[in-house]
Amino acid sequence: MNRPEPDTDRILTQAAERFGTPAYVYLTDVIEARIAALQAAFGRWFRLSYAMKCNPNPALLAWLNGRVPFIDVSSGGEFLLATGAGWDAGRASFTGPAKREVELRTAIGAGLGELVIESLREARLADRIAAGLGRRQNVLIRIAPDRVPKGFGDQMAGRPSPFGIDVEEAPEALAQIMALPNLRVAGLHIYSGTQCLKPAAIVENWGIFTAIFRDLCASHDLRPDRLIFGAGLGIPYHPGDAPLDLEQVAAGAADDLDALTSDPRFADTELVLELGRYLVGPAGYFVTRVTSVKDSRGTRIAICDGGMNTHLAASGHFGMVLRRNYVIHRVGGGEGEVKTDISGPLCTSIDKLGTNVVLPRLDEGDLIAIHASGAYGPTSSPVNFISHPTPREIVAEGGQLRDATRIEGAGLRD
Ligand SMILES: Cc1ncc(COP(=O)(O)O)c(C=O)c1O
Numbered sequence: 001m002n003r004p005e006p007d008t009d010r011i012l013t014q015a016a017e018r019f020g021t022p023a024y025v026y027l028t029d030v031i032e033a034r035i036a037a038l039q040a041a042f043g044r045w046f047r048l049s050y051a052m053k054c055n056p057n058p059a060l061l062a063w064l065n066g067r068v069p070f071i072d073v074s075s076g077g078e079f080l081l082a083t084g085a086g087w088d089a090g091r092a093s094f095t096g097p098a099k100r101e102v103e104l105r106t107a108i109g110a111g112l113g114e115l116v117i118e119s120l121r122e123a124r125l126a127d128r129i130a131a132g133l134g135r136r137q138n139v140l141i142r143i144a145p146d147r148v149p150k151g152f153g154d155q156m157a158g159r160p161s162p163f164g165i166d167v168e169e170a171p172e173a174l175a176q177i178m179a180l181p182n183l184r185v186a187g188l189h190i191y192s193g194t195q196c197l198k199p200a201a202i203v204e205n206w207g208i209f210t211a212i213f214r215d216l217c218a219s220h221d222l223r224p225d226r227l228i229f230g231a232g233l234g235i236p237y238h239p240g241d242a243p244l245d246l247e248q249v250a251a252g253a254a255d256d257l258d259a260l261t262s263d264p265r266f267a268d269t270e271l272v273l274e275l276g277r278y279l280v281g282p283a284g285y286f287v288t289r290v291t292s293v294k295d296s297r298g299t300r301i302a303i304c305d306g307g308m309n310t311h312l313a314a315s316g317h318f319g320m321v322l323r324r325n326y327v328i329h330r331v332g333g334g335e336g337e338v339k340t341d342i343s344g345p346l347c348t349s350i351d352k353l354g355t356n357v358v359l360p361r362l363d364e365g366d367l368i369a370i371h372a373s374g375a376y377g378p379t380s381s382p383v384n385f386i387s388h389p390t391p392r393e394i395v396a397e398g399g400q401l402r403d404a405t406r407i408e409g410a411g412l413r414d
Contacts, residue, residue, distance in 0.1 A: 009369075011401070012287050012331050015394040016367050019403050020414060021289040022306025023392035024377050026055075026404075028063055030283035031374075035067055038278070041246035045257045046273040049093065049228070052078055054276030054375035055284070059395045059404030061085035064279075070113075072274050076103030083110065093140065093228070093274075095191070097162045104129050108137050114226065115139045116189050118164050123177045130182035138186040140228060141177060143170050143212055145192050149204040152232060153195030154319055163191070167212055174220050185222065188213055191230025191274060197244050202232055203252035210260050217265055224269050231275035235282055237372045238324045244278075277375035284374020286311050286391070287331065288353075290366045291345070300340045302362040307344010307351040310391040312381040314353045314370050315344070325354045331367035334360025342368065345388050378407055389413050 008027065015025045038048060049070035052061060056078055061071075062085040071087050073079045074096040083089050089111040094103075097118050104126055108115065117123045117139045130137040142164035144157035156163045165173045178185050190209045196202050206229055213227050236243050260266055288306035295301075308315035316323030328342065338361045342354035353370060362368065383390045389411035395402045 008285070009331050009333075011396050011399070012285055012369050013367065015392075015396065015401055016287050016289065016331070018401060019392045019394055019405075020389075021287055021367070021392070022304070022310045022389070023287045023394055024373060025285045025287060025394045025396055025401075026057070026060055026280070026374055027283045027285075028395065028397040031064075031280055032067070034279055034282070037246060038273070041250040042273060045261060046229070046271045048279075049272050049274040050279060051095075051274055051276035052082060053379070055280050055377065056081050056379055057393050057395075057404055057406050058085045059393075059402065060280070061087065063395065063397070068279070070272060072116075073107075076100070076106050079103070079107045079110070079112070089113065093189075095142065095189070097164075101125060101129065105133070108135060109133050113138065114186055115183075116142050116228075117177060117183075118142045120165070120173055120176060123173075123180060123183060127180040127182045136182050136184050138225070139177070139183045140187045140189040140226060141165065141170070141174055141185060142189040142191070143167050143216070145190060145208050145212060147208060148193045149201040149208075151196050151198040151201035152193030152205075153234060155193045157190075157192035164189075170212075170216055171219055174216060174222075178220060178222075185224075187222075187224035187226035187228065187269070188216060189228040189230075189274075191228075192232075194230070194232045195234040195277070196232045197234040197236065197241065199245055199248035199252055202244075202249050203256075205232060206253050207256050210256050214260070214263075223265055226270050226272055227266075228272045228274050231273045231278065233275055233278040235277055235372055235375075237326055239327055281372050281375035284372070284377060286314065286370040286373040286377060287367055288344075288370075290362050290364055290368065293362060293364055300338055300362070301343055302340055302366075302368070303343050303345065304353065304368065305345055305388070306391060307346050307353060308348075308381070309344065309346055309351070309383055309385045309388055310381050311353060311370060311373065311377060313376050314373065315351065317350065318376060318380050323352075323355075325357055326373070327371040328354050328357050328359065329369055329371075330360050330362060331369050334366075336361045338362070346386050383407055384409055387411050
């Protein structure tokens with residue numbers, strides 16, 4: 001079984017005892033190490049942009065400010081959370097397929113760095129808003145490639161897709177956007193797939209990006225400030241998943257990226273790697289307490305105070321085709337091996353966080369921890385469903401624990 005360091009277990013226990021459960025605990029040391037690993041592997045080509053959709057916790061955003069150079073927001077609400085946490089609006093890009101007028105007006109008016117244009121309709125609307133505000137807005141044009149290699153857990157292109165401008169239509173659309181007087185095309189953006197654990201597929205995908213970037217920039221005589229690569233880097237979620245080997249990705253992509261960066265057209269171009277889960281996913285644990293146990297027809301069931309309402313992804317309802325267990329352990333260890341079903345507090349049979357998980361025998365009051373929970377946790381969960389307590393969010397920095405709970409619902413706390 002996959003057990004963390006005893007130190008981690010001590011932090012998880014303290015967090016649960018001081019602040020209550022269910023709780024997400026984010027270990028900043030782990031994020032720091034991941035930033036360093038990304039810089040070591042890719043720093044000679046890329047700077048990083050944190051896609052905050054995966055974890056918009058304000059305390060975490062404030063901690064990341066200064067440690068990661070850029071942030072990507074995907075709504076007006078995220079823009080306000082990022083700037084509220086201290087991020088300079090000029091360091092933000094704004095993606096999203098259906099931005100509303102109020103969101104565009106707010107972000108452009110506040111000095112947004114780059115608007116990521118996903119359609120001609122959006123370009124025209126942004127042009128009008130920028131004109132009204134007396135600004136010329138920097139934009140990146142999001143392109144949807146016609147192909148995504150196999151191996152990505154979630155795919156945003158390579159088939160009919162709401163995201164970005166289809167590559168077949170990009171030459172014409174780019175020409176039209178470049179003609180809009182209040183927008184300045186500062187570069188291109190592609191995010192076509194994510195959660196990939198196969199180095200070769202990531203290398204192939206970035207190769208697709210560089211080919212598109214080169215073609216479009218040459219045909220439109222564009223010398224971009226920025227090219228954004230949607231990283232697609234995956235993390236291990238399930239028992240037996242092997243972590244992605246960044247060095248293998250770097251080795252595979254090196255020739256292509258070196259050729260791009262040494263091309264005079266891209267001499268002043270900054271390449272940016274946009275990613276979320278790889279940075280923060282493995283830094284988070286979800287801790288839930290067993291409120292009740294039941295032996296039902298030969299199966300031991302641990303019923304916990306957190307379930308799909310607080311961790312939708314671990315319940316398998318956030319983009320997983322077949323539900324598979326996350327890595328789960330009993331906090332503090334314990335004797336024996338019992339196949340256990342882990343369910344949550346909701347009155348629905350789909351509220352399951354684990355089936356047949358081999359764990360020490362669990363009893364009422366025990367704590368279990370679900371790994372790889374730092375991304376797409378509270379933000380992606382239906383926390384109001386059945387009005388149980390929303391999860392605590394605890395930031396653990398150098399052994400110090402801080403309550404950074406963001407969402408307060410109607411649930412009764414102990
Ligand atoms: C445009 C865009 N950027 C960034 C991300 C972040 O992906 P991940 O958290 O898998 O790195 C996504 C994920 O859906 C996305 O659609």
